[in-house]
Structures are given as C-alpha cells and as structure tokens.
Amino acid sequence: MRRLNRRAPLGSRDRGRRRSILSGLPRARSALGRTNLLCSRAASVGFDWSGPADVMGKIREELAELEQAMARRSRRREAAAWEIGDLFFALANLARHLGLDSDRLIEAANRRFSIRFREVERLARERAIDMRQAGFDRLDRLWNEAKKNVAPVI
Incomplete structure (x- = not known):
C-alpha cells in the first residue's frame, strides 16, 4: 500500500494528478x-x-x-x-x-442465518410441514422458534 506523504499538503500535485487522502486504497x-x-x-x-x-x-x-x-x-x-x-x-x-469489524459482523450474521434456517428446515421436516406451501407467517413462527433453540453465534 502506498503511504500518504503527510508533508505534502492535500491538493498538491503528484505526477500531474491531484493527491487525495483517499488515494492508494487497496482494490482487493x-x-x-x-x-x-x-x-x-x-x-x-x-x-x-x-x-x-x-x-x-x-x-x-x-x-x-x-x-x-x-x-x-x-x-x-x-x-x-x-x-x-x-x-x-x-x-x-x-x-x-x-x-x-464490519466484515466479521456480516459473516457472523450470515452464519446465524444459515444455522437458524437449517433449524427451520429441521422443524418443518419433523412436523411434516411443506415449506413451499406453509406461507410466510407459519415459517416466521418456525424462525422465531429456531432462534430460541439455537445458541447465539458471534
């Protein structure tokens, strides 16, 4: 990563281009x-x-x-x-x-969703509920139950 030259005032010219405090951020x-x-x-x-x-x-x-x-x-x-x-x-x-860390937060939220959704699927199978026919309200009740059944993931 290119380091910002703190001695050069913002707005100074660098190779014909205006420097910015935001210059040089990694793209990856x-x-x-x-x-x-x-x-x-x-x-x-x-x-x-x-x-x-x-x-x-x-x-x-x-x-x-x-x-x-x-x-x-x-x-x-x-x-x-x-x-x-x-x-x-x-x-x-x-x-x-x-x-x-925002990345870790969204990764943890993705893990929680996956774990809870799998629990919803398990509950539906256990109760012979066809998830495609159940409707959102019924699935949401299973979701709330799954949240109680599954330990929090951070």
Missing part, C-alpha cells in the same frame, strides 16, 4: 473493509462524526430517505439502491466507531 479489500478504510482516512483530517450517537442519527436519516425512496412511483428501484448503499455505509461507520 471487501466493500465493507474498503468503507472502513475510506472513513478512517477521512477521519484522519477531521471529517468524522464525534461518536456512535451521531452515527445513529445518520442511520435514522438514511433510513428515512430509504422510506421516501420506496414511496416513489418512478425510479423507485434506483432511488432505493442509492439509499440502501448509503445505509450500509452508515452502518459500517457505526461499527467502526464501536471498534467492530
């Missing part, structure tokens, strides 16, 4: 990991929320914007995609402010 990182790097770099020059409570305010703002996007009649999908991305970004910032 996950999207959430890259978010953490982007925000850490921006924070290094003072562009950051003061703490988790401020980030929570931003999350509420982004959620409200997503709700507005979902209410649109035209270009709803595009608007929702934009706002969902902003919401992910804000959530990753909250994790960063709490000293948590």
